[in-house]
Amino acid sequence: MNQASLHKKLASKELKDLEKADPQALFEQRLHTNLPLITDLFNTLYPDPEHESHLKKLPGLLKSLFRKRPEELKIRDLNLLKEENWYQSHKLTGMQLYVDLFNGNLKGIREKIPYFKELGVSLLHLMPVTTRPKGENDGGYAVNSYTAVDPRFGNRKSLLDLTAELRENGMFLMLDFVVNHTSDEYPWAKKALKGEQKYQDYYYTFPDRTVPDAFEASLPEVFPATSPGNFTYRPEISKWVMTVFNSYQWDLNYTNPKVFSEMLANLVNMVNSGVDIVRFDALAFLWKEIGTISQNLPEAHKLIALFRMCLQVVAPGVIFLAEAIVSPHDIVKYFGEGKLQGNECDIAYNASLMSLLWNSIATKKTLLLQKSLKNVPQKPDSCTWINYLRCHDDIGLGLDDGYIAQLGLDPWMHRKFLIDYYCQGLKWSPAVGYKFMENHATGDSRITGSCASLLGLEKATRNGDAAAVETSLAKIMMLHGIILSIGGIPFIYAGDELGTLNDYSYLEDAHKRNDSRWVNRPRHNWDVVSQLNDREKPSSRIFEGLKKMIAQRKKTPVLADHNNLEIHDPENPHLFVFERTGKGRKGILVIANFDEHPRILDIRLLDDLGYLKDGRVKDLLKGEEWKLTSGLVELGPYELLWLIKP
Structure with missing residues (x-):
């Protein structure tokens, strides 16, 4: 049974009158009902007798973490537990944004709460706000701390003030938990670089190339163009460190139970700032094993469930989003299978829907979209999707080759057509996009560009083609209308509500110019917002159209996700x-x-x-x-x- 549903059932009497509820007693109840599953998961991951001491310490750690959780958030947990599956509501619409690019800092986000409410947005995903290296930092995903706010965004109080005001306005917050790796400036990495063996064991470090080469035989490269290979040599300690994403991001070694315990504490400390949804970043990579691609391994699923069950004991109102851009048959596994069904992540990105929608725009046909969606495995009733057109990242063409072939198409040629269509390889295409991580040997590539530019608004505006502008606006509204109605939480990427075009200013920044994803990470244009009263402008028409659809969604209960x-x-x-x-x-x-x-x-x-x-x-x-x-x-x-x- 889904543990969250079990907790609600067991606590049903107390949840009827929250003023009389005893958070401490309900914590003890959750601890005892989850402990058998926690123990089983821990023993499966860490079967060696030497690890038994870590398991014995775990209940005490959970009690300590619960004591540190603010009382206001303990009550919020009970309110959300009482609502049950609040994240499936038709009243939720999300927006993803970079704090500095949107409005400077966390105080600036607070100031724009009326803007979110006017549009109808009730859930914010703020891109990483914690401290990070000054140079390249993967957009903040190379973390120096899990709780310290980067001074450019404010401080811890700024974050707490924001989350409190969001709660007052009936809004929710999602933040990233970079669970797979830290930066090489994280305290553990710094100690490892000073030669402390304890902290070298928190990562994958090796004295020569023997083990790294064994891993490399089957490990794919995430960023082959900018970060080839999966290991980086650090002369300070004369060792090779596993760095799957970038040389400055060190992969955590979860075969060490100390890493799990300390990362659990980091997770709880982070959500204690008032986080409602944890975006579990790069969770498919959590467990490494020689002879595999070290992605989507069974141990990774068990580790995610272990995090989930422990957090559910401490903060039962907080839920997990799976950041795993994999096939539909793999992504549903992150909701949990078998006895873990519904006990891993509560939400997952519907990346397949995204790529299928872009495929249908390019081909003007929906056969692949229909065939693929009809064959998506059923998700658990307690889980939901995030549906989106664009995010801060690229568009991967995660389409099923078998389905493409069944339509009489060559999968390789079809992908080449899509890349050419969106990345200016076809003169007649209205799209203005760019290639990301192009593999010249295979011709494969991912696609980047703003929603409006990919849908023709940039080219139409540049050419002064009024008819093409109208066509682009129709595409924009149609696609957003689909994600607002298809089942799950619709997410808008900041700027898309205004039809923001590609931003080429990143080419002037030495730390960004080699990453074409920044073309889709524009600074929010508040001058355009100030002119929304001019109803004839494309930006105003998009904003008003989305506002109307979101308002209609909120009045339509059947759009809540109940499978x-x-x-x-x-x-x-x-x-x-x-x-x-x-x-x-x-x-x-x-x-x-x-x-x-x-x-x-x-x-x-x-x-x-x-x-x-x-x-x-x-x-x-x-x-x-x-x-x-x-x-x-x-x-x-x-x-x-x-x-x-x-």
């Missing part, structure tokens, strides 16, 4: 049709046209599903009901409908 998604066959390769089902006559049918030409849908599908009455249909987005005059529904280019049952 109530059904994909329908529109018998038209350019249309995408799905339904969010509800009890009785509740339900929404979403229809999207991915073509630049009008396309038709047979009304028999609407009739069979109950969305047609007396020849009439009603669209929530337009707020209109109209009578169909033929046996076909015509959708304009890139038109989107949210139909409800009359």
Whole structure:
């Protein structure tokens, strides 16, 4: 059984009246109900008798960490536990942003809470705000501390003030926990570089190339262009250190139980600042084993579950997001399988949906989208997705080669077409994107660029092509309307709500110019925001359109995620049709046209599903009901409908 559901059931009497609830007694209850699973997971990962002492210390560590949790957050935990699966609500819409690029610092984020509320955003994902190396730092993912706020963003009080105000406004916060590695400036790494064996054992360090070469035989390279290989030689200690991501990011050695205990303490100290969702960064890489690619290993799943079960004891309101950009069949494993089902991560990125949507824009067809989504394994009822079009990272083409081949296409040639389409390899393409981590030997590449530029707004604006601008705006609204309705938490990347174009200023920064992902990491344009009253501007039309759709989403309970998604066959390769089902006559049918030409849908599908009455249909987005005059529904280019049952 999902442990969170078990805790709610056991605490149901106390949760009815929170004023009478005893947080300490409920902690003891959670500790004892989770301890058998915690013990089993620990013993599986650390079976050697020498590790038994660490297991014996774990209950005491959990008690100590609970004592340090602020009382206000203990009560918030109980409120969220009472709501149960609050993260599946139709009232949630998220935004991801860089603090400094959005509005300077944490105080600046506080000042913009009214802006978030106007748009309808109720969940913020702030990119890393902790201290990091001054030079290259992987956008803050090379951490010098898990709790100390980088002075450029403020200080610990700035963060606490922000989280308190977010709670007052009914909003939620997500922060990253960089669980796989630290920077080489982290205190443990510094001590390791001074020769302290204890801390060298916190990482993977080797005196010669024997073991590194054994690893390299099967390890892929994450950043082959900028950081080839998976080990870095450090002359200070005459040792090779495992650095899978970048030379300045040292992989933590979780085969050492001391690392787990100390990282658990780091995790709790971080969430004690008022974090509601922990983005578990690079979790697929947590366990390393020679002869494997050291990704998605069974031990990694057990380690994630061990973190989850321990955090659930201390802070049951806090949940995990899996940052694993892998195939649909692999990503659902991060929700937990077997006795761990629902006991690993509560949320995962729907990266497959993202890449499939971009594929459909380029091809103007939805066959691969339909086929792929119909074959996604069912996730646990207690879990949900984050649905997004863009994030701070690149777009990987994680498409299923088998499904591509079934459509009569060559997978390699199809990917080459997509790369050319989005990365200016085809003169007729409206997209303005760039290649990221191109492999010249294989021709493979990832794609980067802002949502609006990839959807044609940059090129249309540059050419003064009014018709192309309209087409781009229609694409932008259609794709956002899909992620707002398909099931999960919709996330907007900051700037996309304004149609922000590619930012080329990164080319002037020596620490950024070699990473094309920065083209999609613009400074928020508050001058554009100040002109939102000019309703004719593309930025204003996008903002108002998203605001309207988010508001409609919040008024539509059937859009809450209860595994109530059904994909329908529109018998038209350019249309995408799905339904969010509800009890009785509740339900929404979403229809999207991915073509630049009008396309038709047979009304028999609407009739069979109950969305047609007396020849009439009603669209929530337009707020209109109209009578169909033929046996076909015509959708304009890139038109989107949210139909409800009359």
